[in-house]
Amino acid sequence: MTDLTTTPRHTTPRRTTPAAAPEVREPAHVPLAHVVRGGVIEGVHHGSVVVLAADGGVEFLAGDIEAAFYPRSALKPLQAVGLLRAGLPPLDDEALALTAASHSGEERHLTTARRILDAAGLSEDDLRNVPDLPYGAERREEWLRLGHGRTRLAQNCSGKHAAMVLTAQARGWPLENYADAGHPLQRALAETVEDLTGQRIARVTVDGCGAPLYSVSLHGLTRAIARLATAAPGTDEGRVAHAMRAYPEMVSGTGRDVARLMRAVPGLLAKDGFEGVQVAALPDGRAVGVKIADGADRARMPVTAAALARAGVDPGILAGFARTPVIGGGAEVGSLRAAGALAPRAPEEPAP
Known part of the structure; x- marks a missing residue:
């Protein structure tokens, strides 16, 4: 296991000249998923999706992939790259994966976050993320049964925040305000987001955890994740991608759909x-890249599976992700599945 207290290693990242910021407007989303119960469409989820070819060209799109939006925690892999560029002391792969995580609050997640902090004599009190219960439902129930309350370590972004405060300490920057948008650390992360997405940030706000959140386009975000996935080993982008692939359950949690998808599709990097x-x-x-307009998580994975099939991934591998059962009286009476421009209508599905 790598010594977490090793002197920071700086690399010379590949830089791009960012294009103009995406326009802040109401996105022109389109229908992407149908909720079908008993042969009738009872719900429609709108959104936008983009599929990029290996050369970076747009292979398929539906909706509005150029409007500004907030990627929320899908930004974390980019921020992890930014932390390495800013001087994050070398971490082993398990800890680096947690840096890019929205974890479930399992014991291994909390232990690893503590390990990142302990390496430099820091503690949970040095974190500036909001206290919360574990994200994973089973873990949350267990946590409450044990009499625990909301803590900063249990909050799903604690790995990112632990790495942020560790980087700030390594660089000699103030610790108490490391999460402020004007802090040198956050300015460095914003620069990395612009470099990887290839566009200027449209707006800056505060994410749920308390860290800055940057608005880019879905197209730009998808370009960025492709850069990480194709990066050479040993580069900052390549190190983050390798760690996430090696420890999918550290990036999310046991049984979570993102971890299962990364395990199912060889070499896939997902957030x-x-x-x-x-x-x-x-x-x-x-x-x-996928954005569901109403924020409904239930449509996210079926639409993602359909998009990956468009990208050439074997539909057989994706079958377990392509539909979500609709239950009535304890039995399956329908499903939620990709529709509209993304997937052809099944023969038995009625017209909208």
């Missing part, structure tokens, strides 16, 4: 975000 966001990329650069 989800609140409000119906998902990005995923293959080692050859093919990539998909």
Whole structure:
């Protein structure tokens, strides 16, 4: 296991000249998923999706992939790259994966976050994320049964925040305000987001955890995840991608759909975000980006599976992700599945 207290290693990242920021407007989303119960469409989820070819060209799109939006936690892999560029002391792969995680609050997640902090004599009191209960439902119930309350370590972004405060300490920057948008650390992360997405940030706000959140386009975010997925080993992008692939359950949690998807599709790099966001990329650069307009998480994975099939992933591998059962009286009476421009209508499905 790598010594977490090793002197920071700086690399010379590949830089791009960012294009103009995406336009802040109401996105022109389109229908992407149908909720079908008993042969009748009872719900429609709108959104936008993009599929990139290995050369970076747009292979398929539906909706509005150029409008500004907030990627939420789907930004974390980019921020992890930014932390390495800013001087994050070297971490082993398990800890680096947690840096890019929206974890479930399992014991291994909390232990690893503590390990990141302990390496430099820091503690949970140095974190500035909001206290919360574990994200995973089973873990949350267990946590409450044990009499625990909301803590900063249990909050799903604690790995990112632990790495942020560790980087700030390594660089000699103030610790108490490391999460402020004007802090040198956050300015460095914003620069990395612009470099990887290839566009200026449209707006900056505060994410649920308390860290800055940057608005880019779905197209730009998908380009960025493709850059990580295709990066050479040993580069900052390549190190983050390798760690996430090696430890999918550290990036999310046991049984979570993102971890299962990364396990199912060889070489896939994937990250989800609140409000119906998902990005995923293959080692050859093919990539998909999904935004569900109403933020419904239930539509995220079926639409992602359909997009990956468009990118050339074997539909058989994706079958377990392509539909969500609709239950009535304890039995399956329908399903939620991709529709509209993304997937042809099944023969038995009625017209909208």
